[in-house]
Amino acid sequence: MKNAHFTEKMQTTFWPSSNRFPATRADALARLAEFEKTASRYSRDRNHVVPDHTNVSRLSPAIRHRLISEEEVAKRLLHRYAFSTVEKFLQEVYWRRYWKDWLALRPQVWTEYLKGLTALTPCEAALKLMAGEGEVAIMNDFARELIETGYLHNHARMWFAGYWIHTAKLPWQIGADFFYRHLLDADPASNTLSWRWVAGIQTPGKTYLARRSNIEKYLHPDLLKEAGLDQFESYERAIPKNTKRPPITAAPFENLNVTITADTGFWLHDEDLSTEPSCERVFLSEEPQASSAKQKWITSAFDDTQSRLNHLKVERSTIDDLVSWAKKSKVSQIIARRPEIGPINDKLPAIRSTLETAGIKLYLEMRPEDLALQSHATAGFFGFWKKIEPQIRALI
Numbered sequence: 001m002k003n004a005h006f007t008e009k010m011q012t013t014f015w016p017s018s019n020r021f022p023a024t025r026a027d028a029l030a031r032l033a034e035f036e037k038t039a040s041r042y043s044r045d046r047n048h049v050v051p052d053h054t055n056v057s058r059l060s061p062a063i064r065h066r067l068i069s070e071e072e073v074a075k076r077l078l079h080r081y082a083f084s085t086v087e088k089f090l091q092e093v094y095w096r097r098y099w100k101d102w103l104a105l106r107p108q109v110w111t112e113y114l115k116g117l118t119a120l121t122p123c124e125a126a127l128k129l130m131a132g133e134g135e136v137a138i139m140n141d142f143a144r145e146l147i148e149t150g151y152l153h154n155h156a157r158m159w160f161a162g163y164w165i166h167t168a169k170l171p172w173q174i175g176a177d178f179f180y181r182h183l184l185d186a187d188p189a190s191n192t193l194s195w196r197w198v199a200g201i202q203t204p205g206k207t208y209l210a211r212r213s214n215i216e217k218y219l220h221p222d223l224l225k226e227a228g229l230d231q232f233e234s235y236e237r238a239i240p241k242n243t244k245r246p247p248i249t250a251a252p253f254e255n256l257n258v259t260i261t262a263d264t265g266f267w268l269h270d271e272d273l274s275t276e277p278s279c280e281r282v283f284l285s286e287e288p289q290a291s292s293a294k295q296k297w298i299t300s301a302f303d304d305t306q307s308r309l310n311h312l313k314v315e316r317s318t319i320d321d322l323v324s325w326a327k328k329s330k331v332s333q334i335i336a337r338r339p340e341i342g343p344i345n346d347k348l349p350a351i352r353s354t355l356e357t358a359g360i361k362l363y364l365e366m367r368p369e370d371l372a373l374q375s376h377a378t379a380g381f382f383g384f385w386k387k388i389e390p391q392i393r394a395l396i
């Protein structure tokens, strides 16, 4: 009975448009204030995928690019609620830091992912699924929602990745790359490690399998479609090949004491857009994006950042122009936030070497609050949380 009714209903688009994901600092703070009112219901409602995604904060693009920081979010909620009331939400917020810190201690996991991805070519089934033309109606909806809005609810990401890996038996790296190219919050750590987790590589012995009963329970009836749901009735899973825990190969980062001189410049990139530059000359590096929704969001976030820095001498271009800006501006040293493991960090060796040839030093620094967390990501998330909990509680 359900089928005919829902198939008709799905002619309408139910997902929020991409402008529902705040792309300015002021809008992110306003969304946080709005979310705050319902935050006490988050742990009960968060897994339910409903039209307009009203059960979740939709703050991830803003936090990913740091229009607002994890610390600001935590402080705001802890001013209103007891720690235990919002603990689940705060844990989710700090999953991002955990994944980043975990990857920073094991950077080879990112390099191996890129190597694996480069060696693969998407087959026809993968191309169809990514185009929203596969055999399962709700997966097609998720693919189209992702492309059109740059967002998917966490549960939809899990179902899509579970279907991709365990039912369609497609390589997880191509699915991760599809997400990475389209998500407004695309984050090398959260994305790569979540896909590894669904595949059963991240946490040995654990895979994530999407099940029909789970989808029917958590996907709002207005979003549910019958076609292809029978594919979620099998408990067969793809067996991962390499499930060894990757060793820690990198040491925690340390900040240097850098003296700001008159010829110091600041490089601000998309990993931390609310950074206050400590000097007058600023280079804002903005990279072209692979999807139009993402391009629109990133451009707005950079416009906003640039307007907040209008009391400084700001030049905005792609990262490839950093060195020529430094030479032209006659800076002898550049300070920047340390890029996390990912594409910007991959470019650092070449940038550093060209800068050194020009006699310009590059100093990287982490926010003190990030620095204090990074060495705790040695094992699982809940061990990390136990160690950082006193620091979070002490925010107010």
Ligand SMILES: Cc1cc2nc3c(=O)[nH]c(=O)nc-3n(C[C@H](O)[C@H](O)[C@H](O)COP(=O)(O)OP(=O)(O)OC[C@H]3O[C@@H](n4cnc5c(N)ncnc54)[C@H](O)[C@@H]3O)c2cc1C
Pocket: 046, 056, 057, 058, 059, 060, 061, 063, 064, 092, 093, 094, 095, 096, 099, 152, 153, 154, 155, 157, 158, 161, 179, 180, 183, 185, 186, 187, 188, 190, 191, 192, 194, 195, 198
């Ligand atoms: C296969 C897969 C891929 C993913 N790829 C990304 C990615 O590229 N970038 C990304 O930011 N998240 C990723 N996630 C995690 C999660 O789905 C999103 O962070 C979340 O859906 C963001 O929506 P929200 O802000 O409305 O979440 P809320 O539920 O409101 O969460 C609040 C905040 O906590 C953080 N958060 C929540 N869940 C997670 C999580 N599981 N891991 C890390 N941080 C989390 C986000 O900053 C988010 O803004 C992925 C999850 C899966 C299963």
